[in-house]
Amino acid sequence: MNFERPTRRTANGFDTFDLAVDLLVDAGLDHYEWKDEDEYAHVRRLGIITDTEHRAVDAAREETLGMLASRTGVFADADRWATWRWNQAWPTPHLPGPAEAAEGAASTSG
Structure with a gap:
């Protein structure tokens, strides 16, 4: 879990x-x-994260550990994501190349 x-x-x-x-x-x-x-x-020592923000992070940490202990929130369906696998029938996603991206932008702009 990323804190941001x-x-x-x-x-x-x-x-x-x-x-x-x-x-x-x-x-x-x-x-x-x-x-x-x-x-x-x-980053705390540098002052990038303020005391107020640090208190919010501490509260979020406690809330997260509570959800983990009770298996609620983002942890409610953990049994499902522990067994999730990519469906081999799905096509592999790809990012468009520069020409495809430019064509897509031109066709949606007007």
Whole structure:
């Protein structure tokens, strides 16, 4: 689970800001560990994450661990994602090449 500021829409697309700390949870939800605590402490020391934001992150951590313990929220269907597999009949997705992207943009612009 990635802890980040809310995504914001801008004139150029979307702004995201990773808060450096992550929660790694095994597929069976039996074990978890915090990742990048040292990076989080460093950005705190630099003042990039304010005291107010740090309190919000701590509250979100507690809320997340509560959902993990009760198997609710994002963890409610963990048994389904632990067994999920790509359907071999699905076509492999691909990004359009530059010419395809330009043609698509031209046909939708007007």
